[in-house]
Amino acid sequence: MRALLLVLLLLLAPRAFAVEPSERLADPALEARARSITAELRCLVCQNESVDESGADLAHDIRVLVRDRLKAGDTNAQARQAVVDRYGQFVLLRPRVEPATYVLWFAPVALLVVGFGATVVWLRGRPASIAAPSPLDDAERTRLDAMLREDASLPAVPVPTRDSQPALAQDGEA
Amino acid sequence: MIAELGHFALILALFVAIVQASVPLIGAARRHAGWMAVGRTCALVEFGLIALAMAALMHAYVTSDFSVANVYENSHTDKPLLYKLTGVWGNHEGSMLLWVFMLSLCAAAVAVFSDNLPPALRARVLAVQGMIGVGFLLFILFTSNPFLRLWPAPPNGRGLNPVLQDPGLAFHPPFLYLGYVGFSVAFAFAVAALIEGRVDAAWARWVRPWTLASWCALTIGIAMGSWWAYYTLGWGGWWFWDPVENASFMPWLVGTALIHSSIVVEKRDTLKSWTILLAIITFSLSLVGTFLVRSGVLTSVHAFATDPTRGTFILLLLLVAIGGSLTLYAVRAPALKGGGLFAPISREGALVLNNLLLSCGCATVFLGTLYPLFLDAVGGPKLSVGFPFFNRTFAPLMVPMVIAVGVGPMLAWKRGDLLGALQRLWVAYIATAVTLLVAFYVTYGGPVLAVLGLGLAAWLGSAVLVEFAERIRLFRLPLADSFHRAIHLPRSAYGMTIAHFGLAVSVAGFAASAFAQEAIEVLRPGESLHIAAYTLTLQKVERMPGPNYTADDASVQITRDGTQIAVVHPQRRFFPLQQQTTGETAIRTNLLADLYVALGDGDAEGNWTVRAYWKPLVPWIWIGAVIMAFGGLVSLSDRRWRVGVAARARRAPAGAMPAPGE
Amino acid sequence: MRRLIYLLPVLLFGVLAGYFALALRPGYDPQTLPSAMIDKPAPDFDLAALQGDAKLSRDGLIGKPIVVNFFASWCVPCRIEHPLLMRLSQQEHIPLYGIDYKDKPEDAQRLLTQLGDPYRLIGMDREGHVGLDFGVYGVPETYVIDKTGRIRKRFVGPLSAEQVDQELLPLLRQLSAS
Incomplete structure (x- = not known):
């Protein structure tokens, strides 16, 4: 019931339609900075749209706030902080890299490394019979040629070349 | 009366599912043919009953029977017929019914197309399907019954959320659910195999078509959802890394890994326990997604109205x-003992790399989606994980993946020749280099990463073509011989080539979206704005009646170099019942770029905000997805999968089919 | 050792299920955001009152614990909590101040004439600037401010009787006592 009411309350907030021309700053460089900030701020009312994209009234207010701060000479970080001061870290679509988010930010890389390591360990731990059939050295090659010459009935099959490899694939069939 | 019939059919379906979940299982354990055969009958009967329930609910919607609470809450007499029908699954209860409908459809399909399965395996697969059915039918009947009555019946309903009143609702959820639920077949096969303790090439061959079919459906479902969001939202975004989107994307990622690893099981009799695990995880992620969407633990634009009992259930x-x-x-x-050995540099090795990267990608999406929940649960700060996180973590993981997709199919099974493969790809290097140079020149000063993305797409696209040319020995044999080879290539090989090419097309679309241009202006009728090479003139805005809304319909003339190309009609629609306004965008595409026009707010003096976007290559995102799904279907039509072939193949000697593999 | 690896998936799932269970615990609402302003000084404001020439300002309110309620005449849930606010002011004699958020004075006046006026004083925040400074993200929101002017608690959405009895009133008693 509470959730429903909340939804009701949010829907009834007057709606506009994302960045409005009237909000824009005259200075294109400043405006571009404002856009880059608000694109990474979360609109709290619509939950998963950015402030830049959202049509909600609150998003409009935050867009204006950020622009006012930039006009007043704030750096990007300061303008962002002004919004965080009011609404908390929840507004940041890009979570800060800090102890609470180390797991979040570094786990993907760690997983890849661990996964890669585990795969290598697994491959190494298997019997190596096929893993490395070393190519024929010169002595072997001479012996093979000699054997082939001895048995003239055999066609002169050359040492496997790259081109013959697709034939290997058939071994895997069925 | 008809609603009660539907309700009764659901209850009956529950009992049938209970029988389906137990009797065949016991039969399989005791080798009792009669008991095992029960599974088939049950699956068909259950499908019939749930289809009946579905039809009953649709009937209630079409006839606007507001004595059914679900219809009252989500429908209205003025709603167009299409949305009366599709509105059936535009709410929690109805969509759950669609969910079990798809589940029973899959079970029935297994029952019908499983003549070639050993009876015990078939019995166990159907029993596992039955168990899932029991769980979800209980869930519907106890927490989300769509057939509950209201008394007295209200004179009219509350209507469907206007955002959902779109043709997208007719296709997006059914395909998505077919994909989610289709993976239950692979899951059931995996569980059955674990019970039997046996996984072999034949098993992989049986499970593959089901996985492929579900994957195709999910691909289409996700792509349609993304396209729907794109044309609806009014600023042209197509993916938001929203928790609910991620919930559909995760099974897709693991499902893709599953398709690839099951190839290794089939051809080389190894990676068995890994493949089984993937089959379990794929469907598990579908289930977790269902939990996330319906329990209210995550905040999302797409989430259904939730209540904690449902979450607990x-x-x-x-x-x-x-x-x-x-x-x-x-x-x-x-x-489970692995059989075939292989060197790290080999087709198997490439598929392992594919699995590693896809799994890591999925884990990243999973972590990003659930991290706020984890942190909150242990008393940490509330935070958001949005698109900037995923762009910085998921995207880099997919770059080596896309590069590897170009090389992997060039490697031989068992032991490949990486250097040789790289040498044979020289055409792809040239294509990539040319693309990079041209893209860099044309977009000079623009986003460099996007240029690299286009290079990646060119690499993959050309590598796929090189691989295909190699396979048919194009320019090495006389053309007629190459043609002959092309005709005799197995469908699964074509499927792979097509699907990989589709990926390249999508990657180009993703990358080029960074080059989009935007123009937002307040215009009076007669005034113009300029975007890319086009001039857009707002000619007039008229008020027009719709079936259950009134629209402000703008006529926007698109001209290029003074010549009119088209007049498009973006709208603002006001739904008086819900007091809600939605936008209807107008998109003019030439398949190379979209011109996207949305109408914003108007004021009393006749000033209108017009938002225009020029989005190069953006249609390729969905075209690529459709090509991928088509590749899956082509692979699915391979004669190896046809009924009976798998059974014959088990007996046939190795190499009966001169297929160079996918 | 090798078998342990096969246990890993089910163990990880166990952890995941534990988190899910935590998120479903009764009384926990993942949708509600804690205020970033808790235990911070309330932002400065100085608003024209709805009636008369008085001013509603932060400095004028410091010295005793108070309750500030953001409301608007266009907000439907505000009507739901209205009877509770009436009870708070008339039976519990809570110092309740209103901030009328993005609203027209005549509309607000009509609402109060219709349903009764629970507020000691109402400030007009026509542009929503004060709401923005407080971190309001949807009306109604209710703030408890202590006598030094710090925000101690925020309630999002319409107040419920339980929230008033179990959280708001005890907190106010505690703040008045200290």
């Missing part, structure tokens, strides 16, 4: 289904 279902299957896995999987 689904959590119990998760514990039984996922916990149970993973426990079985822990007990039985160590006994």
Whole structure:
């Protein structure tokens, strides 16, 4: 019931339609900075749209706030902080890299490394019979040629070349 | 009366599902043919009953029977017929019914197309399907019954959320659910194999078509959802890394890994326990997604109105289904012995790399989606994980993946020749280099990463073509011989080529979206704005009546170099019933770029905000997805999968089919 | 050792299920955001009152614990909590101040004439600037401010009787006592 009411309350907030021309700053460089900030701020009312994209009234207010701060000479970080001061870290679509988010930010890389390591360990731990059939050295090659010459009935099959490899694939069939 | 019939059919379906979940299982354990055969009958009957329930609910919607609470809450007499029909699944209860409908459809399909399966395996697969059915039918009947009555019946309903009144609702959820639920077949096969303790090439061959079919459906479902969001939202975004989107994307990622690893099981009799695990995880992620969407633990634009009882119930279902299957896995999987050996540089090795990267990608999405929940649960700060996180973590993981997709198919099974493969790809280097140079020149000063993305797409696209040319020995043999080879290539090989090419097309679309241009202006009728090479003139805005809304319909003339190209009509629609306004965008595409026009707010003096976007290559995102799904279907039509072939193949000697593999 | 690896998936799932269970615990609502302003000084404001020439300002309110309620005449849930606010002011004699958020004075006046006026004083925040400074993200929101002017608690959405009895009133008693 509470959730429903909340939804009701949010829907009834007057709606506009994302960045409005009237909000824009005259200075294109400043405006571009404002856009880059608000694109990474979360609109709290619509939950998963950015402030830049959202049509909600609150998003409009935050867009204006950020622009006012930039006009007043704030750096990007300061303008962002002004919004965080009011609404908390929840507004940041890009979570800060800090102890609470180390797991979040570094786990993907760690997983890849661990996964890669585990795969290598697994491959190494298997019997190596096929893993490395070393190519024929010169002595072997001479012996093979000699054997082939001895048995003239055999066609002169050359040492496997790259081109013959697709034939290997058939071994895997069925 | 008809609603009660539907309700009754659901209850009956529950009992049938209980029989389906138990009797064949006992039959399989005791080798009792009659008991095993019950599974087939049950699956068909259950499908019939749930289809009846579905039809009953649709009937209630079409006839606007507001004595049914679900119809009252989500429909209205003025609603167009299409949305009366599709509105059936535009709400929690109805969509759950669609969910079990798809589940029973899959079970029935297994029952019909499983003549070639050993009876015990078939019985176990159907029993596992039955168990899932029991769980979800209980869930519907106890927490989300769509057939509950209201008395007295209200004179009219509350209507459907205007955002959902779109043709997208007719296709997006059914395809998505077919994909989610289709993976239950692979799951059931995996659990059945664990019970039997046997996984072999034949098993992989049986499970592959089901996985492929579900994957195709999910691909289409996700692509349609993304396209729907794109043309609806009014600023042209197509993917938001929203928790609910991620919930659909995760099964897709793991499902893609599953398709690839099952190839290795089939061809080389190895990676068995890994493939089983993937089959379990893929469907588990579908279930977790269901939990996330319907329990209210995550905030999302797409989430259904939620209540905690439902969450608890689904959590119990998760514990039984996922916990149970993973426990079985822990007990039985160590006994599965891998067969074929291979060198790290080989087709198998490439597929392992594919699995590694896709799994890491999925884990990243999973972590990003659930991290706020984890942190909050242990008393940490509330935070958001949005697109900037995923762009910085998921995207880099997919770059080596896309590069590897170009090389992997060039490697031979068992032991490949990486250097040779790289040498044979020289055409791809040239294509990539040319693309990079041209893209860099044309977009000079623009985003460099996007240029690299286009290079990546060119690499993959050309590598796929090189691989295909190699396979038919194009320019090495006379053309006629190459043509002959092309005709005799197995469908699965074509499927792979097509799907990989589709990926390249999509990657180009993703990358080029960074070059989009935007123009937002306040215009009076007669005034113009300029975007890319076009001039857009707002000619007039008229008020027009719709079936259950009134629209402000703008006529926007698009001209280029003074010549009119088109007049498009973006709208603002006001739905008086819900007091809600939605936008209807107008998109003019030439398949190379979209010109996207949305109408914003108007004021009393006749000033209108017009938002225009020029989005190069953006249609390629969905064209690529459709090509991928088509590749899946082509692969699905391979004669190896046809009924009976798998059984014959088991007996046939190796190499009966001169296929160079996918 | 090798068998342990096969146990890993089910163990990980166990952890996950534990988190899910935590998120479903009664009384926990993942949708509600804690205020970033808790235990911070309330932002400065100085608003024209709805009636008369008085001013509603932060400095004028410091010295005793108070309750500030953001409301608007266009907000439907505000009507739901209205009877509770009436009870708070008339039976519990809570110092309740209103901030009328993005609203027209005549509309607000009509609402109060219709349903009764629970507020000691109402400030007009026509542009929503004060709401923005407080971190309001949807009306109604209710703030408890202590006598030094710090925000101690925020309630999002319409107040419920339980929230008033179990959280708001005890907190106010505690703040008045200290």
